[in-house]
Amino acid sequence: MIRYIVKRLVFAIPTLLAVLTLVFVLVRIVPGDPAQTILGDQASQEALQALRQRLGVDKPIFDQYVDFIKGALVGNWGESLVTGRPVLAEVWAVLPYTVDLTVAAILLGALIGIPLGTWSALHRNEAIDYATRVISLLGLSFPAFVSGILLLLAFAIELRWFPVISAGKLDDPVERLRNLTLPAINLGIIMAAYVTRVTRSSMLEVLGEDYIRTARAKGVPDRAVIWRHSLRNALIPVVTVVGLYLGILIGNSVLTEIVFNRPGLGKLIVGALNQRDYTMLQGLMVVYAFLIVAVNLITDLTYGFIDPRVKHG
Amino acid sequence: MATAFKVEPAEPVLSVQGLTTSFRVSGDWHAAVRDVSFDLAHNETLALVGESGCGKSMTALSIMGLVPKPAGRITAGRIMFEGSDLVSLDREAMRRIRGNRISMIFQEPMTSLNPVLTVGFQVAEALRYHRAMGGAEADRAALDLLEQVKIPSAARRFKDYPHQFSGGMRQRVMIAIALACRPQVLLADEPTTALDVTIQAEVLALLAELKQAYGMSMVFITHNLGVVAAIADRVAVMYAGEIVEVAAVRELFRRPRHPYTELLLRSIPRVDRHVSHLETIEGQVPSIAAMPAGCRFAPRCPLREARCDAPPPLAGAAHHVVRCWVRSEGGGHG
Ligand SMILES: Nc1ncnc2c1ncn2[C@@H]1O[C@H](COP(=O)(O)OP(=O)(O)OP(=O)(O)O)[C@@H](O)[C@H]1O
Numbered sequence A: 001m002i003r004y005i006v007k008r009l010v011f012a013i014p015t016l017l018a019v020l021t022l023v024f025v026l027v028r029i030v031p032g033d034p035a036q037t038i039l040g041d042q043a044s045q046e047a048l049q050a051l052r053q054r055l056g057v058d059k060p061i062f063d064q065y066v067d068f069i070k071g072a073l074v075g076n077w078g079e080s081l082v083t084g085r086p087v088l089a090e091v092w093a094v095l096p097y098t099v100d101l102t103v104a105a106i107l108l109g110a111l112i113g114i115p116l117g118t119w120s121a122l123h124r125n126e127a128i129d130y131a132t133r134v135i136s137l138l139g140l141s142f143p144a145f146v147s148g149i150l151l152l153l154a155f156a157i158e159l160r161w162f163p164v165i166s167a168g169k170l171d172d173p174v175e176r177l178r179n180l181t182l183p184a185i186n187l188g189i190i191m192a193a194y195v196t197r198v199t200r201s202s203m204l205e206v207l208g209e210d211y212i213r214t215a216r217a218k219g220v221p222d223r224a225v226i227w228r229h230s231l232r233n234a235l236i237p238v239v240t241v242v243g244l245y246l247g248i249l250i251g252n253s254v255l256t257e258i259v260f261n262r263p264g265l266g267k268l269i270v271g272a273l274n275q276r277d278y279t280m281l282q283g284l285m286v287v288y289a290f291l292i293v294a295v296n297l298i299t300d301l302t303y304g305f306i307d308p309r310v311k312h313g
Numbered sequence B: 001m002a003t004a005f006k007v008e009p010a011e012p013v014l015s016v017q018g019l020t021t022s023f024r025v026s027g028d029w030h031a032a033v034r035d036v037s038f039d040l041a042h043n044e045t046l047a048l049v050g051e052s053g054c055g056k057s058m059t060a061l062s063i064m065g066l067v068p069k070p071a072g073r074i075t076a077g078r079i080m081f082e083g084s085d086l087v088s089l090d091r092e093a094m095r096r097i098r099g100n101r102i103s104m105i106f107q108e109p110m111t112s113l114n115p116v117l118t119v120g121f122q123v124a125e126a127l128r129y130h131r132a133m134g135g136a137e138a139d140r141a142a143l144d145l146l147e148q149v150k151i152p153s154a155a156r157r158f159k160d161y162p163h164q165f166s167g168g169m170r171q172r173v174m175i176a177i178a179l180a181c182r183p184q185v186l187l188a189d190e191p192t193t194a195l196d197v198t199i200q201a202e203v204l205a206l207l208a209e210l211k212q213a214y215g216m217s218m219v220f221i222t223h224n225l226g227v228v229a230a231i232a233d234r235v236a237v238m239y240a241g242e243i244v245e246v247a248a249v250r251e252l253f254r255r256p257r258h259p260y261t262e263l264l265l266r267s268i269p270r271v272d273r274h275v276s277h278l279e280t281i282e283g284q285v286p287s288i289a290a291m292p293a294g295c296r297f298a299p300r301c302p303l304r305e306a307r308c309d310a311p312p313p314l315a316g317a318a319h320h321v322v323r324c325w326v327r328s329e330g331g332g333h334g
C-alpha cells in the first residue's frame, strides 16, 4: 500500500505541472493587453506600463512561464488588484468554509446515498425502488438556489433553528456546525441523489456477478453477501462518480454560498469576475489546479483501498 | 409424473424426483428442466451430459436452491437429501446445507472468486459460517485445504487476491472452498471447460482423488464425453431440459440407445484437438418457449417416425433407461 501511495504521489507531479501549464496558456490566450483590459481605454501609457510591470507581462513569455510555475508551486499566487492582499491570504481565509461544505456534502451524500441505493437495488422493481428512483431524480433536477431558499424559509426564518446568514466565526465549533447545517443539506441532497443512483445501478450489476453466486453457494448469509461481498465491489464506480462530482461541487457551491450568505471559493470567483480582478482570477485558477490534482489523488488512493487489483496493477 | 430410478439397492445420498424448473419468458412460464429424476449413490460419480442450453446447470442450481429469482423457480418435484425435501426447505435451512453438506463448483474460475477479498479469506469463510470457527482456527484449516488442492507455497499466497492466480489455480481455490466442510455431495458444473487441456487433466485428477479421500458423491456436468469416460460411474444424458438416457458409463459408451446419445458419442473430441461445441449434430436445441409437443429431439432425429409426435416416456430395464419410442421397444440387451 505504501508503495502505491508513493507511486500515486509521484504521478501527481506531472499532472499538476500539466494543469498549471494549461492555466498559464489559458490566461495568455485571452486576446488583448491585460493591462488595457483592466485599466480601460482612457488609461495613460505610464499607468499601463506600470501595471504591465506589476503583472509581469512585459517579460519574455518563457520567463513569464518559469515565474508563473515557480510562484504557483511555492504559494506565491500574486496579489489581488482590488484589495492588494495576496491571493493566498484571500483563499486561506475562505478555504475552511469551502472545505467544511464540501466534506459535509460528500459525507451526507455517502451516508444517505449508499444505503438508499443498496436498498433500492435489493428491492428492484418494487414500490420502494420506484419511489427511490423518482425521489433521487427530483433531487438531481431541483435547482440548488430554490431548495436553498426553501430550506432558509422553513428552518431559519420560520422555525429559527439555524441562522439566516451562515458567515459566522470558525473558532466556535457549535456555531460553525450550525452555520454549516443548512448549506450542507442543500448540497448534500444533490450529492445523495447522485450517489443513490450510481450505487443502485452498480449494486445491481454486482449482484449478478459469478462471485456473488459463489458466496451464496458457500452458504454465506444474505447480510454478509450484501455488505461484505457486494458493496465493496459496487463502491468502485461510486468513488469515480464522487471524484468527478467533487470538482463540479466546488465550483457549483457558489449558488449555495450566495443563498446562505456564506464565504467560500465560489463567491471569491464571482467577486473577482465582477471586479475584473485579473490576478485574483489567475490565482484562483491555480488554486483549482491544485484542488483538481488533490481530488484525483484522493480518488486514486480510495481505489487502492477498495480494489486490490489497482494496487498490484 | 415423478419417476425415480433406483439403480443402487442401497439408500441414495441424493434423490431428485420429477424436478421441473421453469423460467418466465415474456409473461409465460416455460420449463428449462422438465421432470428430471435421478438418484446419486454413496461415493458415486454421475455425469450429466448434453449440449449447451439443455438444462444441466439449472438442474444443479435447483439442487443448490440457487435458481435465479424472480425469473426462474422450481415448479414441481422433490429433491430428497438427508431426510428432507430441499425444495420445501426455508431459506435459512437451505443456507445451512449449501457449502456445507452440498457444494458446487462453477465453470468460470476467472469470475467466480470475489476480486476484493483474499483467497485465504474466501476459503476460510465457509468454515466460519458452517463450523463456527474463529478467525485463526478457520485460517489454519483454510491453509490446510489450499495445500490439499496443491496450491504451490500456499502459506505465502494465503493473503493474495484472486487476480494474482492463474485460471487453473483459481479453480483449485474453488475446489478448496467447495470441500471446506467435507460435503456429502459435490456438484461440479463444467469445472474444467474453461481451462487449458493439460491443466484440465490435472484438475480432473485432483477432483477424482479428493472425491475418493472424502468419500463424496459427485454430479459432474460436462458436454465433453471424453471427460465422462475418465471420471464417471454412470451417465445421464440430457436433451432440451429432459433426461433422455441413463446408463453405467461403459454400457452407455458400448450400447448407446437414444439417437441423440449416438450422435453425441460420434462427436467426441479427439485428444489432439479441443472442441468445446458439438458442431456435428445438425440443427439446434429448441428454445424453452418453443418446445415440440412430442419427442423434443424429433425435429433433429434421423429415426423420426409418426409416433414421435407424442411425448415418449423414460423406459427400459433399471440399469439402462431411454426416452425414445423407436429404441425402447423390446430394447433389452439381455
Ligand atoms: N434467466 C433466464 N431466463 C430465461 N431462461 C433461462 C434463464 N437462465 C437459463 N434459462 C434457460 O434455461 C435453459 C437451460 O440453461 P442451463 O444454463 O441449465 O444450460 P446448460 O445445459 O448448463 O448449458 P451450458 O452447457 O451452456 O452451460 C437455457 O436453454 C435457457 O434458455
Ligand SMILES: [Mg+2]
Residues within 6 Å of the ligand: B056, B057, B058, B189
Ligand atoms: Mg451450464
